[in-house]
Amino acid sequence: MSWTTWRARRTFRGSLEQLAHLREFVNETAPQFGCNEEDTFAVELACDEAAANVFSHAFGTMPGEIQVELWRHDNTVTVQMKYHGGAFDPLQVPMPDLDVPLEERPIGGLGLYFMRQLMTEVKFEFDTVNGNVLTMHRLLIPESRG
Amino acid sequence: MELKTETRGNTLVLTISGSLDALTAPELSDALSTQLRDGNTNLVADLSQLEYTSSAGLRVMLNGVKEARQKGGDLRLAAIQPNVKKVLDLSGFMSIMKAFPDVDGAVASFA
Numbered sequence: 001m002s003w004t005t006w007r008a009r010r011t012f013r014g015s016l017e018q019l020a021h022l023r024e025f026v027n028e029t030a031p032q033f034g035c036n037e038e039d040t041f042a043v044e045l046a047c048d049e050a051a052a053n054v055f056s057h058a059f060g061t062m063p064g065e066i067q068v069e070l071w072r073h074d075n076t077v078t079v080q081m082k083y084h085g086g087a088f089d090p091l092q093v094p095m096p097d098l099d100v101p102l103e104e105r106p107i108g109g110l111g112l113y114f115m116r117q118l119m120t121e122v123k124f125e126f127d128t129v130n131g132n133v134l135t136m137h138r139l140l141i142p143e144s145r146g
Numbered sequence: 147m148e149l150k151t152e153t154r155g156n157t158l159v160l161t162i163s164g165s166l167d168a169l170t171a172p173e174l175s176d177a178l179s180t181q182l183r184d185g186n187t188n189l190v191a192d193l194s195q196l197e198y199t200s201s202a203g204l205r206v207m208l209n210g211v212k213e214a215r216q217k218g219g220d221l222r223l224a225a226i227q228p229n230v231k232k233v234l235d236l237s238g239f240m241s242i243m244k245a246f247p248d249v250d251g252a253v254a255s256f257a
Contacts, residue, residue, distance in 0.1 A: 016169035023165075023198070041229060048200045052168035110201035110237060117236055 006033045007071040014064030014083065016055050022068060023048055026079075033072040039140050042118040043070075046136055047079055049111035054081065058088035058132065075140045076120070084131035089124045091134075149177050157256045158186040159249055163195035166203025174203065178210040178221070187219025190252040194225035204237050211243055220244065224252035 008029040012018040023044050030040040047068065054066060066083040091112060115122050119136040126132050147170035148163040158181055162174060181189060191207065210221040223245040226234065234240050246252040 016167075019167045019169055019200075020165065023167075041232065045200060045233065048167060052200065052202060056168060110205060114201055114233075114236060 007069065008032075009067065009069040011065055011067045012051075014055050014059045014066055014085075016052065018055070018066075019048055019052060022051050025068065026070065029070050030077065033070070033077055035072075035077055035140060036143050039077065039138065042138060043077060043079060043136075046115045046118045046122075046138075047081075049114050050079075050081060050134055050136070053111060054083055054088065054132075054134075058083055058085045060085070076137050077140060078138075079136045081134040082130060082132065087126040088132055089126070091122060091124050147173060149174065151177075151181070154253050155257070157188040157190055157253045159190045159192050159253065161192040161195065165197060166199040166206070168200065168202040171200075171202035171206045175206045175209065178206065178213075182210075182213050182217060187214050187217040188256040189214055189219065189221040190249060190256075191221060191223050192225060192249045192252075193223055193227060193230055194249070196227060196230055199230050199233050201233075201237070204233060204239060207243070208239060220256075222246060222252045222255060224249045 008025075010025050012022055026044045026047050027040060030043050035043065051066060051068075058064065062085065064083060064085045066081055069080045069082075071078050115136065118138065120139045121137040122134070124132070124134050147166055150161040150163075152159045152161070160177065160181070164170070166174060178189070189210065207221065207223075214221045221243070223243055225248055226245055234243075244255065246255065
């Protein structure tokens with residue numbers, strides 16, 4: 001069976017109140033693509049972290065929105081987030097050093113670290129037509145393939 | 147997210163229910179700051195009803211641990227549920243924070 005026909009798209013207002021709705025969307029959609037619990041949770045958390053960064057930093061005081069699209073191709077599930085507003089690359093947030101002692105560890109950057117741990121590939125592009133495009137791929141664990 | 151507090155001996159138990167994310171975590175941050183400012187430095191986070199946390203919730207917990215320890219106390223976790231455990235494991239915070247299977251054990255650890 002080909003999974004390339006499985007696609008879902010939804011647009012969310014650019015505010016932190018939408019995070020719970022975004023997670024619900026991923027939770028409902030990813031299992032339909034054959035994602036098991038572990039894959040679904042990984043995609044849910046990565047989407048939450050990415051969107052929280054975008055909602056907090058990309059729109060400023062202007063109202064914005066974010067279009068989220070999920071699809072599966074072979075054994076990879078992909079999430080793509082498109083949003084306008086100023087160019088904002090959520091991948092430029094500094095990564096935390098988890099080896100330094102607690103007292104010396106700076107707060108922040110953990111969300112991006114999660115995105116990179118949970119997803120196989122994370123990339124950001126900006127152009128004047130599409131605006132900001134954040135794409136995250138996850139190679140499904142073997143139990144989700146089929 | 148909902149918060150409830152209960153004093154048990156020299157310890158304050160904060161029961162955190164629902165989901166912690168970038169929207170709701172500031173409320174927990176405010177609650178922790180208030181308790182620490184009021185001198186409640188022996189803190190237990192009862193996570194038995196916390197279904198989800200993102201990095202935003204973990205940042206607040208980590209700040210709580212740092213501040214409580216600086217004041218001679220601690221913030222200890224109890225009854226961590228599977229999805230929250232996954233996020234804690236991913237962060238590496240489990241090596242820093244003290245966790246207990248239930249609230250009674252966490253409270254007793256301050257005795």
